[in-house]
Amino acid sequence: xxxxxxxxxxxxxxxxxxxxxxxxxxxxxxxxxxxxxxxxxxxxxxxxxxxxxxxxxxxxxxxxxxxxxxxxxxxxxxxxxxxxxxxxxxxxxxxxxx
Numbered sequence: 001x002x003x004x005x006x007x008x009x010x011x012x013x014x015x016x017x018x019x020x021x022x023x024x025x026x027x028x029x030x031x032x033x034x035x036x037x038x039x040x041x042x043x044x045x046x047x048x049x050x051x052x053x054x055x056x057x058x059x060x061x062x063x064x065x066x067x068x069x070x071x072x073x074x075x076x077x078x079x080x081x082x083x084x085x086x087x088x089x090x091x092x093x094x095x096x097x098x
Contacts, residue, residue: 050082063082064079
């Protein structure tokens with residue numbers, strides 16, 4: 001088994017995007033990348049511990065790293081955390097205000 005490759009170098013900034021959809025009962029979703037690349041698959045285990053799993057994630061602005069997906073299935077988002085550019089970032093604290 002080969003190690004997956006993260007596309008970002010440590011000196012580069014993380015990718016940013018918006019969570020497009022989640023499949024709550026299966027534990028995964030997709031992020032639309034601001035870089036206009038293909039949507040990135042993510043698994044709920046890739047979320048920062050401060051972001052609770054659930055349908056309310058849709059529309060949340062996030063920052064993340066990208067690695068090769070399993071078996072050539074496309075990019076996968078890892079190290080997902082709330083983006084500081086999200087309008088509710090300062091007040092999120094695990095729950096979106098609004």
